[in-house]
Amino acid sequence: MPLVIETRxxxxxxxxDLYAVLRLRVDVFVVEQRCPYPxxxxxxxxxxxxxxxxxxxxxLAGxxxxxRHGTGTPAIGRVVTAPVARGRGVAATLMDHALTICGPDATIEVDAQAHLEHWYGRFGFERAAPDHDEDGIPHVRMLRRPTA
Structure with missing residues:
Protein backbone atom coordinates (compact mmCIF):
# COMPACT_ATOMS: atom_id res chain seq x y z
CA MET A 1 0.00 0.00 0.00
CA PRO A 2 1.33 3.49 -0.82
CA LEU A 3 2.33 6.02 1.80
CA VAL A 4 -0.37 8.44 2.88
CA ILE A 5 1.03 11.82 3.96
CA GLU A 6 -0.94 13.86 6.48
CA THR A 7 -0.30 17.43 7.56
CA ARG A 8 -1.86 19.05 10.62
CA ASP A 17 -2.50 11.20 16.11
CA LEU A 18 -0.42 13.42 18.40
CA TYR A 19 0.08 10.49 20.76
CA ALA A 20 1.28 8.27 17.88
CA VAL A 21 3.74 10.95 16.70
CA LEU A 22 5.11 11.56 20.19
CA ARG A 23 5.36 7.84 20.91
CA LEU A 24 7.36 7.19 17.74
CA ARG A 25 9.74 10.03 18.58
CA VAL A 26 10.28 8.72 22.12
CA ASP A 27 10.65 5.12 20.91
CA VAL A 28 13.43 6.13 18.51
CA PHE A 29 15.15 9.19 19.98
CA VAL A 30 14.94 8.28 23.66
CA VAL A 31 14.73 4.48 23.82
CA GLU A 32 16.47 3.21 20.67
CA GLN A 33 19.18 5.88 20.66
CA ARG A 34 19.48 5.68 24.45
CA CYS A 35 19.29 9.43 24.83
CA PRO A 36 17.12 10.58 27.72
CA TYR A 37 16.16 14.10 26.75
CA PRO A 38 12.99 16.21 27.03
CA LEU A 60 2.70 5.35 11.40
CA ALA A 61 5.83 5.02 9.24
CA GLY A 62 7.52 8.32 10.05
CA ARG A 68 8.43 28.80 12.56
CA HIS A 69 9.94 30.07 15.84
CA GLY A 70 7.40 32.89 15.71
CA THR A 71 9.46 34.57 12.98
CA GLY A 72 8.32 32.91 9.81
CA THR A 73 11.76 31.35 9.33
CA PRO A 74 11.05 27.63 9.22
CA ALA A 75 13.04 24.87 10.87
CA ILE A 76 12.48 21.20 10.12
CA GLY A 77 13.05 18.87 13.02
CA ARG A 78 12.29 15.64 14.79
CA VAL A 79 12.61 13.73 11.50
CA VAL A 80 12.08 10.09 12.40
CA THR A 81 11.25 6.83 10.66
CA ALA A 82 9.74 3.80 12.35
CA PRO A 83 12.14 0.83 12.42
CA VAL A 84 9.83 -1.28 10.24
CA ALA A 85 9.74 1.42 7.54
CA ARG A 86 13.43 2.26 7.26
CA GLY A 87 15.29 2.07 3.98
CA ARG A 88 12.21 2.71 1.85
CA GLY A 89 12.39 6.48 1.38
CA VAL A 90 9.84 7.47 4.04
CA ALA A 91 12.01 10.21 5.53
CA ALA A 92 12.88 11.55 2.06
CA THR A 93 9.20 11.71 1.15
CA LEU A 94 8.46 13.57 4.38
CA MET A 95 11.35 15.99 3.77
CA ASP A 96 10.14 16.74 0.25
CA HIS A 97 6.70 17.50 1.67
CA ALA A 98 8.16 19.70 4.42
CA LEU A 99 10.24 21.65 1.90
CA THR A 100 7.07 22.32 -0.10
CA ILE A 101 5.36 23.60 3.07
CA CYS A 102 8.29 25.92 3.77
CA GLY A 103 8.33 27.26 0.22
CA PRO A 104 11.12 27.90 -2.29
CA ASP A 105 11.85 31.42 -1.03
CA ALA A 106 12.55 30.42 2.57
CA THR A 107 15.86 29.89 4.27
CA ILE A 108 15.24 26.67 6.18
CA GLU A 109 17.11 25.46 9.25
CA VAL A 110 17.86 21.92 10.40
CA ASP A 111 19.71 20.88 13.53
CA ALA A 112 20.81 17.47 12.27
CA GLN A 113 22.54 14.57 13.90
CA ALA A 114 26.06 14.96 12.52
CA HIS A 115 26.18 11.49 10.94
CA LEU A 116 23.21 12.54 8.74
CA GLU A 117 24.88 15.65 7.31
CA HIS A 118 25.32 14.04 3.89
CA TRP A 119 21.70 12.84 3.84
CA TYR A 120 20.40 16.36 4.52
CA GLY A 121 22.83 17.64 1.90
CA ARG A 122 20.79 15.76 -0.72
CA PHE A 123 18.00 18.25 -0.03
CA GLY A 124 20.22 21.31 -0.43
CA PHE A 125 21.17 21.81 3.23
CA GLU A 126 24.68 23.04 3.95
CA ARG A 127 26.66 23.13 7.17
CA ALA A 128 26.26 26.50 8.89
CA ALA A 129 28.20 25.90 12.11
CA PRO A 130 30.67 23.49 13.70
CA ASP A 131 29.43 20.30 15.33
CA HIS A 132 27.90 20.73 18.75
CA ASP A 133 26.76 18.31 21.43
CA GLU A 134 23.04 17.96 21.96
CA ASP A 135 22.13 15.55 24.74
CA GLY A 136 25.26 13.47 24.14
CA ILE A 137 24.82 13.19 20.36
CA PRO A 138 26.92 15.23 17.89
CA HIS A 139 24.70 17.61 15.89
CA VAL A 140 25.31 20.18 13.19
CA ARG A 141 23.28 23.26 12.30
CA MET A 142 22.48 23.30 8.58
CA LEU A 143 20.72 25.78 6.31
CA ARG A 144 18.97 25.49 2.98
CA ARG A 145 18.97 28.80 1.19
CA PRO A 146 16.22 29.92 -1.20
CA THR A 147 16.26 28.14 -4.55
CA ALA A 148 15.15 31.21 -6.50
Missing amino acids: TPPDISAA DLDGRDLLADTVHVWAREDDV CLRVL
Whole structure:
Protein backbone atom coordinates (compact mmCIF):
# COMPACT_ATOMS: atom_id res chain seq x y z
CA MET A 1 0.00 0.00 0.00
CA PRO A 2 1.33 3.49 -0.82
CA LEU A 3 2.33 6.02 1.80
CA VAL A 4 -0.37 8.44 2.88
CA ILE A 5 1.03 11.82 3.96
CA GLU A 6 -0.94 13.86 6.48
CA THR A 7 -0.30 17.43 7.56
CA ARG A 8 -1.86 19.05 10.62
CA THR A 9 -1.50 22.15 12.76
CA PRO A 10 -2.07 21.84 16.52
CA PRO A 11 -5.78 22.81 16.46
CA ASP A 12 -6.43 20.14 13.81
CA ILE A 13 -4.45 17.19 15.17
CA SER A 14 -6.36 14.57 17.10
CA ALA A 15 -5.16 13.35 20.47
CA ALA A 16 -4.65 9.88 18.97
CA ASP A 17 -2.50 11.20 16.11
CA LEU A 18 -0.42 13.42 18.40
CA TYR A 19 0.08 10.49 20.76
CA ALA A 20 1.28 8.27 17.88
CA VAL A 21 3.74 10.95 16.70
CA LEU A 22 5.11 11.56 20.19
CA ARG A 23 5.36 7.84 20.91
CA LEU A 24 7.36 7.19 17.74
CA ARG A 25 9.74 10.03 18.58
CA VAL A 26 10.28 8.72 22.12
CA ASP A 27 10.65 5.12 20.91
CA VAL A 28 13.43 6.13 18.51
CA PHE A 29 15.15 9.19 19.98
CA VAL A 30 14.94 8.28 23.66
CA VAL A 31 14.73 4.48 23.82
CA GLU A 32 16.47 3.21 20.67
CA GLN A 33 19.18 5.88 20.66
CA ARG A 34 19.48 5.68 24.45
CA CYS A 35 19.29 9.43 24.83
CA PRO A 36 17.12 10.58 27.72
CA TYR A 37 16.16 14.10 26.75
CA PRO A 38 12.99 16.21 27.03
CA ASP A 39 11.29 15.51 23.67
CA LEU A 40 8.21 17.30 24.96
CA ASP A 41 9.69 20.77 24.55
CA GLY A 42 6.50 22.83 24.34
CA ARG A 43 6.79 23.43 20.59
CA ASP A 44 4.40 20.71 19.38
CA LEU A 45 1.34 22.76 20.31
CA LEU A 46 2.51 26.20 19.13
CA ALA A 47 0.05 27.73 16.68
CA ASP A 48 2.60 27.91 13.85
CA THR A 49 3.93 24.34 14.21
CA VAL A 50 3.07 21.97 11.37
CA HIS A 51 3.15 18.21 11.95
CA VAL A 52 3.71 15.95 8.97
CA TRP A 53 3.51 12.19 9.08
CA ALA A 54 3.31 9.18 6.80
CA ARG A 55 1.11 6.16 7.27
CA GLU A 56 1.33 2.85 5.49
CA ASP A 57 -1.48 0.36 5.99
CA ASP A 58 -2.75 2.70 8.73
CA VAL A 59 0.53 2.31 10.66
CA LEU A 60 2.70 5.35 11.40
CA ALA A 61 5.83 5.02 9.24
CA GLY A 62 7.52 8.32 10.05
CA CYS A 63 7.03 11.94 10.99
CA LEU A 64 8.60 15.37 11.33
CA ARG A 65 7.61 18.85 12.34
CA VAL A 66 8.07 22.29 10.83
CA LEU A 67 8.62 25.09 13.32
CA ARG A 68 8.43 28.80 12.56
CA HIS A 69 9.94 30.07 15.84
CA GLY A 70 7.40 32.89 15.71
CA THR A 71 9.46 34.57 12.98
CA GLY A 72 8.32 32.91 9.81
CA THR A 73 11.76 31.35 9.33
CA PRO A 74 11.05 27.63 9.22
CA ALA A 75 13.04 24.87 10.87
CA ILE A 76 12.48 21.20 10.12
CA GLY A 77 13.05 18.87 13.02
CA ARG A 78 12.29 15.64 14.79
CA VAL A 79 12.61 13.73 11.50
CA VAL A 80 12.08 10.09 12.40
CA THR A 81 11.25 6.83 10.66
CA ALA A 82 9.74 3.80 12.35
CA PRO A 83 12.14 0.83 12.42
CA VAL A 84 9.83 -1.28 10.24
CA ALA A 85 9.74 1.42 7.54
CA ARG A 86 13.43 2.26 7.26
CA GLY A 87 15.29 2.07 3.98
CA ARG A 88 12.21 2.71 1.85
CA GLY A 89 12.39 6.48 1.38
CA VAL A 90 9.84 7.47 4.04
CA ALA A 91 12.01 10.21 5.53
CA ALA A 92 12.88 11.55 2.06
CA THR A 93 9.20 11.71 1.15
CA LEU A 94 8.46 13.57 4.38
CA MET A 95 11.35 15.99 3.77
CA ASP A 96 10.14 16.74 0.25
CA HIS A 97 6.70 17.50 1.67
CA ALA A 98 8.16 19.70 4.42
CA LEU A 99 10.24 21.65 1.90
CA THR A 100 7.07 22.32 -0.10
CA ILE A 101 5.36 23.60 3.07
CA CYS A 102 8.29 25.92 3.77
CA GLY A 103 8.33 27.26 0.22
CA PRO A 104 11.12 27.90 -2.29
CA ASP A 105 11.85 31.42 -1.03
CA ALA A 106 12.55 30.42 2.57
CA THR A 107 15.86 29.89 4.27
CA ILE A 108 15.24 26.67 6.18
CA GLU A 109 17.11 25.46 9.25
CA VAL A 110 17.86 21.92 10.40
CA ASP A 111 19.71 20.88 13.53
CA ALA A 112 20.81 17.47 12.27
CA GLN A 113 22.54 14.57 13.90
CA ALA A 114 26.06 14.96 12.52
CA HIS A 115 26.18 11.49 10.94
CA LEU A 116 23.21 12.54 8.74
CA GLU A 117 24.88 15.65 7.31
CA HIS A 118 25.32 14.04 3.89
CA TRP A 119 21.70 12.84 3.84
CA TYR A 120 20.40 16.36 4.52
CA GLY A 121 22.83 17.64 1.90
CA ARG A 122 20.79 15.76 -0.72
CA PHE A 123 18.00 18.25 -0.03
CA GLY A 124 20.22 21.31 -0.43
CA PHE A 125 21.17 21.81 3.23
CA GLU A 126 24.68 23.04 3.95
CA ARG A 127 26.66 23.13 7.17
CA ALA A 128 26.26 26.50 8.89
CA ALA A 129 28.20 25.90 12.11
CA PRO A 130 30.67 23.49 13.70
CA ASP A 131 29.43 20.30 15.33
CA HIS A 132 27.90 20.73 18.75
CA ASP A 133 26.76 18.31 21.43
CA GLU A 134 23.04 17.96 21.96
CA ASP A 135 22.13 15.55 24.74
CA GLY A 136 25.26 13.47 24.14
CA ILE A 137 24.82 13.19 20.36
CA PRO A 138 26.92 15.23 17.89
CA HIS A 139 24.70 17.61 15.89
CA VAL A 140 25.31 20.18 13.19
CA ARG A 141 23.28 23.26 12.30
CA MET A 142 22.48 23.30 8.58
CA LEU A 143 20.72 25.78 6.31
CA ARG A 144 18.97 25.49 2.98
CA ARG A 145 18.97 28.80 1.19
CA PRO A 146 16.22 29.92 -1.20
CA THR A 147 16.26 28.14 -4.55
CA ALA A 148 15.15 31.21 -6.50
